[in-house]
Each structure stands twice: as structure tokens, then as C-alpha cells.
Amino acid sequence: MFIINCPFCGEREQSEFKAGGEAHIERPRQPTELSDDEWAEYLFMRKNIKGIQFERWNHIHGCRKWFNMVRDTSNDEIKAIYKMGEKPPVK
Amino acid sequence: MSKNLRVKTSKFIDETYRVSFKFNGTKYFGYKGDTLASALLANDIHLVGRSFKYHRPRGIMTSGSEEPNAIVQLHNNSDRTEPNVRATEVEIYEGLEASSQNCWPSVNFDIGGINNLLSPLLPAGFYYKTFMWPASFWEKYEYFIRKSAGLGKSPTTPDPDIYEHEYIHCDVLIVGAGISGIMAAKTAAKNGLKTLLVDEKPNLGGSTVYQNSEHFKINNQNSGSWLEKEINEIKKIDNLDIRIRTSVAAFHGYNFLLARENLTDHLPIEKRKNKTRQKLLKIRAKKVITATGSLERPLIFDNNDRPGILLSSAIKRYADLFGVACGEKNIFLTNNDSAYETAISLIQKGIKVEAIVDNREEIESKLLYEVEKNNIKVFKGFTIVNTNGYKKINKVSLMKLSKDGQKVIGSKINLSCDCLGVSGGWTPAVHLFTQSGGKLKFREEDQVFIPNKYSSEQISIGACNGDLTLEDIIENTPKYLKEFLNVKKTDYDNVEVFSSENKSKRNIWLLPSDKILGKTKSFVDYQNDATAKDIKLALREGFRSIEHVKRYTTTGMGTDQGKLGNMHALGIISETAGTKMGEHGTTTFRPPYTPLTFGTIVGRNVGEYFDVFRRTPMHEWHQKNKAEFENVGQWKRAWYYPKNNENMFEAVQRESKAARESAGILDASTLGKIDIQGTDASEFLNRVYTNAWSKLAVGKCRYGLMLNEDGMVYDDGVTTRLGENHYIMTTTTGGAANVLGKLEDYLQTEWPELDVYLTSVTDHFATISVCGPNSKKIISNVIPDLDLSDENFPHMSFKNTKIGKINCRIMRISFTGEHSYEINIQANYANSVWEKCMEIGKDFNITPYGTETMHLLRAEKGFIIVGQDTDATMTPIDLQMDWIVSKKKYDFIGKRSLYRSDTIKDDRKQLVGLLTDNPNEILEEGAQIVADVNKSPIEMLGHVTSSYYSPNLKKSIALGVVRGGKNMMGKKLIIPMENKTINVTVADPVFLDKENKRLNA
Known part of the structure; x- marks a missing residue:
């Protein structure tokens, strides 16, 4: 079980959080102008990397805030945590 | 009357405190401090159970949690009964009742023993191969297989005991209180760190604390007495929390560990009342020091499983710690110095050692000289090829090993005995380390896996880190501790150590025999009856991965998880396949290290706290008015209110009518x-x-x-x-x-x-x-x-x-x-x-x-229930709810998906009403809907989602989803059931008051 450093609350047990999938997938501003393929790319395509992955997490049993996490999925090491809207750290 | 094999007073046993207990219905006596195993051995009882597959007689083999054979049922037929308990871990108390498992009618005469004679017909994969054909017969086979499988019996009444969870946060957790664990605990605690020390045994000190030999000294004292003083010292340290009888079950990422602390299992039943039986400790440690020691390896030879065959280290522990002789005529089979240590212990206590059979040809060892001084015959370069004695060993046969160790030569020598100690060297207990995500490496010189790469703030020290001798432990441990804990010095920096042990070893994974392999029973996994022959068969049949061989032969899949034999299985695989040991890796060590009871896992979350529910403010009113409740999410909702013995159907008919005719609430x-x-x-x-x-x-x-x-x-x-x-x-x-x-x-x-x-x-x-x-x-x-x-x-x-x-x-x-x-x-x-x-x-x-x-x-009105009439594959268009989808809005969640190529198809499943031809026939929710029952295969068009008998319409009504249903109005469809087919007509899903007149009535 991880310990996650919520940017709003500090270190908490993983059981207080919910994982929300890949980060930095912005909802298209004008969905109606996209082709089926482009929309499908947004809707369905997600990475599942063994290694460094950018993810969304939600402190659901705490402040309920969403934030981003960089995690190495091969050993669960959390490399960085940053707020929504902030730029991802450069590797 | 059985013999008394208690040979010497031990300071660890309270001989003034006699304890009576029952084993298989017979009353015996032991002393306070005994385990069930030591007390049985003191009464000359070795035979405690039968093996899983062949029902071979099995005895106590070890003295700890790695025990594969001596697993018993406690307090059979009571609410506290517990199966698969290791006799080597049970501390006896007044009134303890234990019985053998996996045997019928008794451990001495077991019908299942016939499997032993049939064993040529029961090779690895026997069940897979035999009962797979014809496939339709599996259901019939399964009943008998399940009946003959399984070890103990699970309890059938609620558990009367109390369990708890405890969260612990500490700076340093030390797992294992052997010599290196004690050193670590003292060093951490004395440096002001909040320290937790846990050990699965009831006493601290591991195997060193009972070491009482001139051959192992620390600062010129016997290593045992030296360690005892250290233990007494650490007990006084305030910031050191010591938990005994506490077994770490799991080591997860981020230094999160689960441990089971036993609080009352050693007490007589009447003294357990109102006390917490076991605690699940949820430990979050900044740093973890694993000091779990090592497990002695058995040796693999023909008939190596008879009662009376024990690990050499177990014999030593029974003698030194419990004052019990496992036999009166002891023989040892070894490939290293450890058996000599045991032999010397026995000689000190006047227990007879007949001979030592050593795989090694040339041995330079002070321990060997001491043994020979006592006129004990040492057979160098020999091995045991067979043993005799059905319910207890009475004879061994030895032969000389060839130079390469692959064959036996010369003639057979027979020796009689009543106990055989085996030592195949030591396996570091790396289970927790690998659970945490650590990576192992293979050390060629003594053929062991040791920790290589750590996944968190942790180290392994002592024997589990490959420091298998006292000298290595004393020399290396302080160095590791200083670096890991970031301290300048320890109390052990200038400790002098003297040890007579020689590290040499002759490792032969499968000892050769004069018989062909097919005629031998050389057990690798004792509990699951997997033999060397089975492993070789798996390899011949094409299995290569250790994980596959494990599942095919069931090696390492018992309640002991193969703590003894897994290394041999790996060795035999690599020898047979001609690969290098270490290349195959090991099987995955999964939690828990030793079995946990469900009680410990759930803690206090039992009964009404198992799954808490939410009630509305009117809940008590509903109860008073005899409502039946249904679970909706976490809520308890009033389902219906039966009156005068109404069943659900009758109550719902009355309620529905009342709501339409006058008023409902x-x-x-x-x-x-x-x-x-x-x-x-x-x-x-x-x-x-x-x-x-x-x-x-x-x-x-x-x-x-x-x-x-x-x-x-x-x-x-x-x-x-x-x-x-x-x-x-x-x-x-x-x-x-x-x-x-x-x-x-x-x-x-x-x-x-x-x-x-x-x-x-x-x-x-x-x-x-x-x-x-x-x-x-x-x-x-x-x-x-x-x-x-x-x-x-x-x-x-x-x-x-x-x-x-x-x-x-x-x-x-x-x-x-x-x-x-x-x-x-x-x-x-x-x-x-x-x-x-x-x-x-x-x-x-x-x-x-x-x-x-x-x-x-609502069904009469055709209103949907999300989750009942929809299932995450239904768009509003599929639900015929086009009216609610705005055409004007530029965007809303999901809008773009409503005209993807897939969502605009005509033949999607669409919500329709269904009317049965016979208005009294009520459809089953979930029933399949088809158009043509003669087509093969029958095309499934959809299913019924909601179905009721409407008292207001006086007919059966249903909603369902049907492929292309929107264009099927009035079409006849068929609902095939087990014994009949039901004819239905597709209808408008709004059955009542299509004009909504009643809304304003």
C-alpha cells in the first residue's frame, strides 16, 4: 500500500485515494468537429506502461481533490505529485 | 505405557508445572513450555498424521512454522476447532485436545493408505489426465475427489473469539528475534528510534539462545549465555516494543507489513474468555530490518518421509530447548557440519548417537574430531539409499557415493536406528524479502538464494541474508546496522567470536540410489506427496517453467508452501534440464508466510459491523410496520409491507392498486x-x-x-x-x-x-x-x-x-x-x-x-430504472428517449458518442414493451428473447429487463431490450424457458395512461 503525499493534505494511506487513469488527456474543446477515429482516440486509448506513467489520483476519502502523479509502475515508486493544471515535471 | 524421553532438565521448560492434554483421544502429560510436538516426542510419539495423496504415515519433521507433516486439528467438533495447525507451534495448555487429520478411521489404520500401494498409478497430473475425459463426467468425479481431498475440517459454528486490528507506526521494525534481530533491536532502540521487534516464537533468541557448546563462543562465553544477557538488557528499553508469538504474514510495498499476534492461543480455554485472541498488526515502518534466519534443508532419498526422520536442527532444538530426545538410537545424514553440532548436543545429554553418514569425502572440522573422539562412527562419502519401518523408522541402508556423486557404489550397509536426523545445509528465509519486491541472487558456493536488490528502506541481516555461521553474523551485522541506521557505533563493534564450524558442504539435490528413480519414493514436498520422480516426469512431459512444474506436481502448494523442499525442486529441475541454478528464478513467495484465520483478517468487522448499512429517518417506522427490506447500495430500503400473511406478490398487488385508486406513500x-x-x-x-x-x-x-x-x-x-x-x-x-x-x-x-x-x-x-x-x-x-x-x-x-x-x-x-x-x-x-x-x-x-x-x-408508465433497464451499453436513443437529447446544444457529456458509427446502427438493442399472449403469464427478468427457435444456433435478440403483473391493467407487462426492437412494434417473439416457450408481442413501453391524464387528475 502506497503512502501518497496529497498536495492539499500531506501524506496519507493509499486507501484514502482513488486512481483515475492516465493523466493529461484533455477533453477536446470541440468534440463535434472530430472524426470518429479522433474521438475514439480520446475516448478509449490509454497507455499501460511498465515504467514511468503519468496518472490522475483523487483524494476521495479526504479533500476530494484531483491531482497528478508520476509513478513507476514497475516498482510503484512515486516520482512526483503535482496539482491539476500544473505542468508535468521534466524527466 | 509409552516411554518417557525427557532426558534433561531445561531452563526453558517448567518441570514443576505438569500439563495434561489429549492426542487422538488419549491423555498425555507434558510441561509448561512444551509445544504439542515436543510433548508428543517426550511421550515417544512420532506418528501424527497421514500424507495428502498416498496417506503415508508421517511424523514430526521440524520444530517450527515450516512443518509440513505434523499438522493437526485442535478441539475437533467444538466452536473453537481449528484445522491444519502445526503441532510444532502449538504451546500446550491444560485441556488441549488435538487430533490427526487426513486419515480414516484412525492415524494407525488408515483406509486411504491403499493409495500408497496404488502409487504407481497416481503420478503427477493424475487427476488432470484421468478425470478430464469424458468432460461431462467431471461433475460426478468431482464429488469424490473433493471428498477425499482437503486436510482438516473447518468449523461449522460461529467463532466465539474476539479479534482486533492494531495500527502501528514505527521508525524501525525488526522481523525475527534471533541473534541478529536482537543486535539490531538494541542498536536501533538505543539510538532513540521507535523500534518494534517481532518474533513468531514464544521466546526470544532464535536458535542461539539454547546454544550451550564450547564450540561457539562470544566474548569467551557460550553464545547462548551471551545472548541471554543481551535479551535481558533489551527488555528494559522503553522505546522498544517487543511482540512475541507474532508472525509477519505479509511484507507489502512502502514498508507496509501485516502480522498476526497470538494473545490467547497458549492459554487454557477457560482463561480466554473476554480476551482478544489474535490481533492483526498493520505496521507502517520507516525502516524494516528482516532477520528471519534460515531453514534447514532436508535431503532427498528413497523413503525419506518416515516418522522418526527429522531435520537435524529440530532434533537439537528438542534436546536443548525442551530436554527431549527424539530417539534412543540416533543416526544422522548430512552434507555439512550442522549435524555434528546436533550430535555433540545429544552426546552431552547422554543420548546415544549410532553413526553419522556424511556425503562429504574429506572433512576438516573440529566438530567432526569431537564426534570421533566419542567413538561415533562417521561414514565419509556415504549416503543413505533407503529406510525401513512403516510407522516409525527402524533401519537405514547406506552405500558409498561415487566421486561425482551421481551414483552409489559398493555394497549396502544396514544400520538399525529409531531416529534419523538429516541436514542438507541451510536455506535463507527470504520469503518476506521477495514479497516486498526484492530481487534475489544465487550464491554458487553454497547454492543459496540471497537478497540482492531491495525495493524499499530495508535490509536483511543474519542468516536470511546468507550469513549462515555465527562468525559471519557477528562480523557483518554491526557493519550493516551502522550503515542502514546511520549510526557511528554499535555495542558489537569489538565482539570476539569463536566458532568451530567449517563451511564446507557437498550439495547433491537428489541423492543417488541403487534403484531406478521410478522405483523410489524420494519426497520433495512432504505435505503434497510430490516426489523427485514426479518432477522429472513433468520435465519429460515438456514443462520447463518452475511455476508450471509447481502447479503440475503440486510441489510447494500445501499449507507449508514448500518451505522445506522448494529449493530441491529447483535443483532437480536445473540438473535435469541441464540449466544453471538461478536461471529459473524461484516460485513466487506469496503472503501469508503462515496461514491466517479468517477471524484475524476481519477483526471486529463481524456480524452487524461486517457491512454497515444506511437507514432512512423512517427506518424504525418501516420496521414497526413489518416492512421487508431490500439492500440498495448501502441502504436498507422498505421493499414491501406484507399484511395478514401476504406473500410478496400479494402485498405488491395490493399496494399498487391502492396507489392508483386512492393514495400511496x-x-x-x-x-x-x-x-x-x-x-x-x-x-x-x-x-x-x-x-x-x-x-x-x-x-x-x-x-x-x-x-x-x-x-x-x-x-x-x-x-x-x-x-x-x-x-x-x-x-x-x-x-x-x-x-x-x-x-x-x-x-x-x-x-x-x-x-x-x-x-x-x-x-x-x-x-x-x-x-x-x-x-x-x-x-x-x-x-x-x-x-x-x-x-x-x-x-x-x-x-x-x-x-x-x-x-x-x-x-x-x-x-x-x-x-x-x-x-x-x-x-x-x-x-x-x-x-x-x-x-x-x-x-x-x-x-x-x-x-x-x-x-x-413506474413500469406501467414505461419509466426506466438506470441499472435495471440499462446496463452501460444503452444510449438514450436505444431507450427510445430521443426527446430528451437536445439537438441545439453544441456539446454535453457523451454527445459526440451518440453518432459514432457503432451507436447509430439500427440493430442495436433497444428498449421495448413486451406483452405475453397469455396475460397471466409473468416473464422472468433476465430471460432471453429470440425470434426463431428452430435456427441453429439460436440467435439471441435480447433479454427481459423488468417484468410484473399489473393489477391496474390486469395483465402481465414487461420491458426488455431487443436487437432492432424499435422497428418491431407488434411483432411476435419467443421467450424460451427450461420447460416451455412463451409467446410475446412487442409493444409500446408505456402501458398505462399514454396521455398523462392522471398527472393532473
Whole structure:
């Protein structure tokens, strides 16, 4: 079980959080102008990397805030945590 | 009368305190401090169980948690009975009752023993190969296989004991209180770190504490006495928490560990009352020091499983710690120095050692010289090729090993004995280390896996790190501790150590025999009866991966998880396959290290606390009025209210009729309620619902449908505009939490520019729904001041009002199609308002109805229930709800998906009404719908989603989803059931009052 450093609350047990999938997938501003393929790319395509992955997490049993996490999925090491809207750290 | 093999007073045993216990119904005596195993051995009992597959007689083999054979049932046929308990770990107490497992009628005469004679017919994979064909027979085989499988019997009555969970946060956790663990604990604690030391045994000190030999000295004292002083010292340290009888079950990432602490299992039953039996410790440690020691390896030779064959280290522990001789004529088989240590211990206590059979040819060892000084014959370069004695060993046969160790040569020598100690060297206990994600490396010189790469702030020290001798431990441990704990010195920096042990070893994974392998029974996994022959067979049949061989042969799959034999299995595989040891890796060591009871896992979360439920403010009223309840999400909802022995069908028919004929009342408090405020609230609703919200006037209500981005229906409910920038949204009961989460997600991540605030108010407001033609009369009496005329208070509108002094919100909305009101009221006043409605409604036969009637009434009107009529593959178009999807809005969640190539197909499953040809036939929900039963294979068109008998229409009605159903109006379809087929006609899903006349009646 991880310990996650919520940017709003500090270190908490993983059981207080919910994982929300890949980060930095912005909802298209004008969905109606996209082709089926482009929309499908947004809707369905997600990475599942063994290694460094950018993810969304939600402190659901705490402040309920969403934030981003960089995690190495091969050993669960959390490399960085940053707020929504902030730029991802450069590797 | 059995013999007494207690040979010497031990300071670890209280011989003034005699304890009686029963084993297989016979009464025996032991002393306080004994384990069940040591007490049985003192009574000369070796045979304690039968093996799993061949039902071979098996005896005590070890002295610890690695025991594969001596597993017993405690307190059979009582509420405290426990199966698969290791006799080597059970501390005896007055009144203990233990019995053998896996044997019938008794351990001495076991019918299943016939499997031993049939064993040539029962090779690895026997069950897979034999019972797979014909496939249809499996059900019949399974019954018998299951009956003969399994070890102990699980309890059948509730567990009377109390269990708890405890959270511990510490700076340093040390697992294992052997010599290196003690050194680590003292060093950490004396440096001011909050330290926790745990050990699975009832006493501290591991195997060093009973070491009483001139051959192992620390600072010129016997290593045992030296360690005892250290133990006494650490017991006085305040910031050191010591937990004995505590076995670490799991080592997870981020230094999160689970351990089981046994608090009462060693006490007589009558002294356990009202005490916590076991605790599950949830430990979060900044640093972890694993000092779990090592396990002695057995050796693999023909008939190496007989009762009376023990690990050499176990014999030493029984002698040194418990003062018990495992036999009166002992022989040892070894490939290293350890057996000599044991032999010397036995000689000291006057226990006879007949001979030592050593695989090694040339041995330079002080221990060997001491043994030979005592005139004990040492057979160098020999091995044992067979043993005799059915229920206890009585003879061994030895032969000389060839130079390469692959064959035996010369003639056989037979020696008689009553106990054989084996030592195949030591395996570091790396189980917890690998559980944590650590990577192992293979050390060629003594053929062991040792920790290589750590995955968190942790180290392994002592024997589990490959320091297998006293010298290595004393020399290396202080160095590791200083670096890991970041301290300058330890108390052990200048400790002098003297050890006579020689590290040499001759490792032969499968000892050769004069017989061909097929004729031998050389057990690798004792509990599961997997032999060397089985492993070789698996390899011949093409298995290569250790994980596959494990599953095929069941090696390492018993309750002991193959703690003894797994290394040999790996060795035999690599030898046979001609690969290098280490290349195959090991099998995965999974938690728990030793079995856990369910009680410990669930702790206090039992009975009513197992799955807590939510109740509405009117819950007690429902109970008093004999409601049956159903679970909806976490809620308990009134399901129906049976009267005068009505069954569910009868109650629902009566409730449904009453609601349409006069008045019904429903507790709808469980609906999710989200308070939405902010200057962008209307815009926000526009984006999350499919229909338009900007023009909804203050004081009006509107039904909304919420989709996922994939266009599928997610939730629905009525939202009311309370003010210019203030709405209250209702959601489905089960969807409330997820809807709030989804809305928050969009607000925080996609649309942070919107000025919108969400608050869940589900628990703050109770909802009472009164419906039916007389509902208006009732409400006019409940709230006399409110003008209920259609002009002032039309359908789909809301009023702020008061009932007496209590503020409430009242909406005129309807889920039944009847004229209906929903009163939303602060939860703590709700019951009184409900009772008031009931009182006033008496004259109108107001009838409380539950969720089942609610479902029936809405089905008559063709209203969907999200999750019952939809299943995450239904778009609003599929539901024939095109009217709710705004064409004008530029965007809303899911809009783009509604015209993907897949969602615009005509032959999607679409919601339709279904009418049975026979109006009294009620369909089964979930039943398949087909058009042609003669087609092969039959094409499934869809299924029934809702089905009821409507008392108001006096016929059966149903909703269902059917492929292309929209264009099938009036078409005949078939519902094939087990014994019949039912003919149905596709119909409009709205069965009653298509013109909505009743809403304003």
C-alpha cells in the first residue's frame, strides 16, 4: 500500500485515494468537429506502461481533490505529485 | 505405557508445572513450555498424521512454522476447532485436545493408505489426465475427489473469539528475534528510534539462545549465555516494543507489513474468555530490518518421509530447548557440519548417537574430531539409499557415493536406528524479502538464494541474508546496522567470536540410489506427496517453467508452501534440464508466510459491523410496520409491507392498486441529492445533462439524463431550480456517490473556469412521496396554507413551504404517473411528517408502499430504472428517449458518442414493451428473447429487463431490450424457458395512461 503525499493534505494511506487513469488527456474543446477515429482516440486509448506513467489520483476519502502523479509502475515508486493544471515535471 | 524421553532438565521448560492434554483421544502429560510436538516426542510419539495423496504415515519433521507433516486439528467438533495447525507451534495448555487429520478411521489404520500401494498409478497430473475425459463426467468425479481431498475440517459454528486490528507506526521494525534481530533491536532502540521487534516464537533468541557448546563462543562465553544477557538488557528499553508469538504474514510495498499476534492461543480455554485472541498488526515502518534466519534443508532419498526422520536442527532444538530426545538410537545424514553440532548436543545429554553418514569425502572440522573422539562412527562419502519401518523408522541402508556423486557404489550397509536426523545445509528465509519486491541472487558456493536488490528502506541481516555461521553474523551485522541506521557505533563493534564450524558442504539435490528413480519414493514436498520422480516426469512431459512444474506436481502448494523442499525442486529441475541454478528464478513467495484465520483478517468487522448499512429517518417506522427490506447500495430500503400473511406478490398487488385508486406513500429518502450553487450552475447542468437547462424558470423541476462520454446512460433524476444560481439535483440511490464524484472530476479537471459548488445533501433531507388521485386532498390537510391549484402549483414545479414550524421543499413530480408530491424535509423531522401524512391519509386508505411497488408502478408508465433497464451499453436513443437529447446544444457529456458509427446502427438493442399472449403469464427478468427457435444456433435478440403483473391493467407487462426492437412494434417473439416457450408481442413501453391524464387528475 502506497503512502501518497496529497498536495492539499500531506501524506496519507493509499486507501484514502482513488486512481483515475492516465493523466493529461484533455477533453477536446470541440468534440463535434472530430472524426470518429479522433474521438475514439480520446475516448478509449490509454497507455499501460511498465515504467514511468503519468496518472490522475483523487483524494476521495479526504479533500476530494484531483491531482497528478508520476509513478513507476514497475516498482510503484512515486516520482512526483503535482496539482491539476500544473505542468508535468521534466524527466 | 509409552516411554518417557525427557532426558534433561531445561531452563526453558517448567518441570514443576505438569500439563495434561489429549492426542487422538488419549491423555498425555507434558510441561509448561512444551509445544504439542515436543510433548508428543517426550511421550515417544512420532506418528501424527497421514500424507495428502498416498496417506503415508508421517511424523514430526521440524520444530517450527515450516512443518509440513505434523499438522493437526485442535478441539475437533467444538466452536473453537481449528484445522491444519502445526503441532510444532502449538504451546500446550491444560485441556488441549488435538487430533490427526487426513486419515480414516484412525492415524494407525488408515483406509486411504491403499493409495500408497496404488502409487504407481497416481503420478503427477493424475487427476488432470484421468478425470478430464469424458468432460461431462467431471461433475460426478468431482464429488469424490473433493471428498477425499482437503486436510482438516473447518468449523461449522460461529467463532466465539474476539479479534482486533492494531495500527502501528514505527521508525524501525525488526522481523525475527534471533541473534541478529536482537543486535539490531538494541542498536536501533538505543539510538532513540521507535523500534518494534517481532518474533513468531514464544521466546526470544532464535536458535542461539539454547546454544550451550564450547564450540561457539562470544566474548569467551557460550553464545547462548551471551545472548541471554543481551535479551535481558533489551527488555528494559522503553522505546522498544517487543511482540512475541507474532508472525509477519505479509511484507507489502512502502514498508507496509501485516502480522498476526497470538494473545490467547497458549492459554487454557477457560482463561480466554473476554480476551482478544489474535490481533492483526498493520505496521507502517520507516525502516524494516528482516532477520528471519534460515531453514534447514532436508535431503532427498528413497523413503525419506518416515516418522522418526527429522531435520537435524529440530532434533537439537528438542534436546536443548525442551530436554527431549527424539530417539534412543540416533543416526544422522548430512552434507555439512550442522549435524555434528546436533550430535555433540545429544552426546552431552547422554543420548546415544549410532553413526553419522556424511556425503562429504574429506572433512576438516573440529566438530567432526569431537564426534570421533566419542567413538561415533562417521561414514565419509556415504549416503543413505533407503529406510525401513512403516510407522516409525527402524533401519537405514547406506552405500558409498561415487566421486561425482551421481551414483552409489559398493555394497549396502544396514544400520538399525529409531531416529534419523538429516541436514542438507541451510536455506535463507527470504520469503518476506521477495514479497516486498526484492530481487534475489544465487550464491554458487553454497547454492543459496540471497537478497540482492531491495525495493524499499530495508535490509536483511543474519542468516536470511546468507550469513549462515555465527562468525559471519557477528562480523557483518554491526557493519550493516551502522550503515542502514546511520549510526557511528554499535555495542558489537569489538565482539570476539569463536566458532568451530567449517563451511564446507557437498550439495547433491537428489541423492543417488541403487534403484531406478521410478522405483523410489524420494519426497520433495512432504505435505503434497510430490516426489523427485514426479518432477522429472513433468520435465519429460515438456514443462520447463518452475511455476508450471509447481502447479503440475503440486510441489510447494500445501499449507507449508514448500518451505522445506522448494529449493530441491529447483535443483532437480536445473540438473535435469541441464540449466544453471538461478536461471529459473524461484516460485513466487506469496503472503501469508503462515496461514491466517479468517477471524484475524476481519477483526471486529463481524456480524452487524461486517457491512454497515444506511437507514432512512423512517427506518424504525418501516420496521414497526413489518416492512421487508431490500439492500440498495448501502441502504436498507422498505421493499414491501406484507399484511395478514401476504406473500410478496400479494402485498405488491395490493399496494399498487391502492396507489392508483386512492393514495400511496413512499420513503424516497435514499435518492441522492446534490446541492448545486454558483453563477455558472445553469451552464454546468447544460454540460452534464443531455437536455437544455438555461431556460428552466426558478421554481420549476426538470427530468435529466446523464451520459458517460461514451454516450451510454449513466444516471437520471429530477433537478429543481431553487433560485437563480441554486439547484438541487436528485440522482439514483445507487449512483449518488459516483455522480457527485464524476461532477467534481469535470469541475476540477476539465472546467475549472466554471463558478460552481457541489455539496452532497443526501443525508440532510428526507423525502416523502405521496401519490395517487387523493394525494392532493391529503397534502392540502398536511399543509393547509399551500395553494395546491394547478395554476399556482402545476406539475414539475416546487414550493418552499412550512409544515407547522418546519421548513420544507415540496415538489410536484411523479415517478408513478399519478398526481404526486415529494416533500423534502430536514431529516430529523421526517418521521413526524411521515406519521402526520399517515394520520391524515387514513380516511383515504393511504398505503405505504416499498421499492417493489414503486418499480411496478413506474413500469406501467414505461419509466426506466438506470441499472435495471440499462446496463452501460444503452444510449438514450436505444431507450427510445430521443426527446430528451437536445439537438441545439453544441456539446454535453457523451454527445459526440451518440453518432459514432457503432451507436447509430439500427440493430442495436433497444428498449421495448413486451406483452405475453397469455396475460397471466409473468416473464422472468433476465430471460432471453429470440425470434426463431428452430435456427441453429439460436440467435439471441435480447433479454427481459423488468417484468410484473399489473393489477391496474390486469395483465402481465414487461420491458426488455431487443436487437432492432424499435422497428418491431407488434411483432411476435419467443421467450424460451427450461420447460416451455412463451409467446410475446412487442409493444409500446408505456402501458398505462399514454396521455398523462392522471398527472393532473
